[in-house]
Amino acid sequence: MERDACHAWLTELRYIGKLGIALGRLVMKIASALLILFGAPAIAGNPAFAQGNELEIVNIRIGQGDATLIRGPENASGKRIVVLFDAGDDARSTDADYEGGKIVSAVLKRRGISHIDYVVISHYDEDHIGGLIIDKDRKNASLLFGPNGVPGAPGDDDGNGKADWADDDPQSPYPEEYGKGDDITVGTFVDRGDEQSESSGQQFGTPPYKLYVSLAKSSGNRLSLDTQSKLDDFSIDLGEGAKMLPYASAGRIRGGSGKVADVNTENEHSVSMLVTYGKFDFLVSGDLIGQKHGSEDAKVERAVGSKLQAEGKIVDVLHVNHHGANNGSDAMFLEQIKPTIAVISHGNVGSYKHPNIAALKRLEAAKVYRIIQTKWGTTELSICKSKQECETVRKNESPVRDIQAVYQNDVVITSDGQNYTVSTSRTFPADSNPRRPSN
Known part of the structure; x- marks a missing residue:
């Protein structure tokens, strides 16, 4: 009798399970039909996400690298000024978990962008310039080249028998071929210049750097912020009152009188730029550092922070320097700029341990309200396996865990100059932090 009852119960359970699956499939079909009829909602990565009067900043989920797209508000004719700050990694890099060129190409395509007014390169590490270049072995796709509708693929757009780009040798490209057909064109390339630092000699001798310089020069409009x-x-000028201003480049500070002391390495030469629209401010600075690490000991972060503080600037959103490494995000710098939101771009590969727990x-x-990561990363945050370990984790790391969010997508920020919205969170008034009521 008990066996019969048990059998009946299992049969009923299987029926309920099949019914649930059927209902689930029906719901999915209905949802698909609604999407076809009415379209998908505006989400991160959707061009409709930013309204006409809004500034849009896309912190691109680029893996172990950096790339940020900035689009100004629409002007009277509906045009937006487009800026790309850094371009992601080179697929040939041993630490690349994503191919920068292809990812940025997709972001541009979704927004219908065929011309970038400014490409700003913070410095010459491969995970910041790699997405711009291609090589003779076709192992890396450039976000700029797109013959025959294939993003990043070199070819002969104008049919004159010359490829867009020849090979790794910077003496034998065909820069005059750039900008033909369906290539993404660039108005101006902006960078830190060609002054070699203690550690930049290696970068200056590599194909990525040489190809970047050839490409920038081929545009006929390369501007180096080297004085x-x-x-x-x-x-x-991003339009409608929005603008981008450089606050550091090649170890110098805006309004300063010379180089910051002890600037030696490539990271310390990074370009730092502030995006401003009304009361809203966003700071992005490549791999700028402020903590001692090996031969790096320049307090460039603090110098930037001091300048911003003197101007009365409160940074609403900080694109965290150097992928959240321990030699960035200096405590004094954070106190100077008082960020509400911190966005960290990093990958899941390599031995960097980004973002660093410290x-x-x-x-x-520093009372940051939310830390938003584009990936989980290789940070050494503990995973507790026992009650005792979990108590230790709660004691040592719970404050970070309470404000930490890992968002598996581009982190999109829009602002009308008074308020700003983060795609993963809520709308905030500019110059306001729930954890700093006095701001």
Whole structure:
């Protein structure tokens, strides 16, 4: 009798399970039909996400690298100024978990972008310039080249028998071929210049750097922020009152009188730029550092922070320097700029341990409201396996965990100059932080 009852119960359970699956499939069909009829909702990565009067900033999920797309508000004719800050990694890099060129190409395509007004390169590490270049073995796709509708694939757009790009040798490309057919064109390339640092000699000898320089020169409009006057005089008008201003380049600070002390390495030469629209401010600075690490000991972060503080700037969103490494996000720098949101771009490969737990703790201690990561990364946050371990984790790391969000997508920020919205969170008034009521 008990066996019969048990059999009946299992039969009923199987029926309920099959019914649930059938209902689930029906719901999916209905949802698909609704999407066909009415379209998908506006989400991160959707061109409709930014309204006409809004500034849009896309922190691209690029893996172990950096790439940020900035689009100004629409002007009277509906045009937006487009800026790309860094371009992701080279697929040939041993630490690349994503191919920068293809990813940025997809972001541009979704927004219908065929011309970039400014490409700003913070410095010459491969995970920041790799997405711009291609090689003779076709192992890397450039976000700029797209013959025959194939993003990143070199070819002969104008049919004159010459390929868009020949090979790794910077003496034998065909830069005059760039910008033909369906290539993504660039108005101006902006970078830190060609002054070699203690560690930049290696970068300056590599094909990625040489190919970048050839490409930038081929545009006929390369601007290097390698002197104090160039740094002080340069700005990008994003339209409708929005703008981008450089606050550091090649170890110099906007409005300064020379290099910051102890600037030696490539990271310390990074370009730092502030995006401003009304009361809203966003800071992005490549691999700029402020903590001692090996031969790196320049306090460039603090110098930038001091300048912003003197101007009364409160940074609403910080694109965290150097992928959340421990030699960035200096405590004094964070206190100077008082960020509300911190976005970290990093990958899941390599031995970097990005983002570093010490850097995350400094962000939390600075009363950052939310830390948003594009990937989980290889950070050494503990995974507890026992009650005792879990108590230790809660004690040591819970403040970070409470404000930490891992978002498996591009992190999109839009602002009308008074408020700003983060695609993973809520809308905030500019210059306001729930954890800093006095801001």
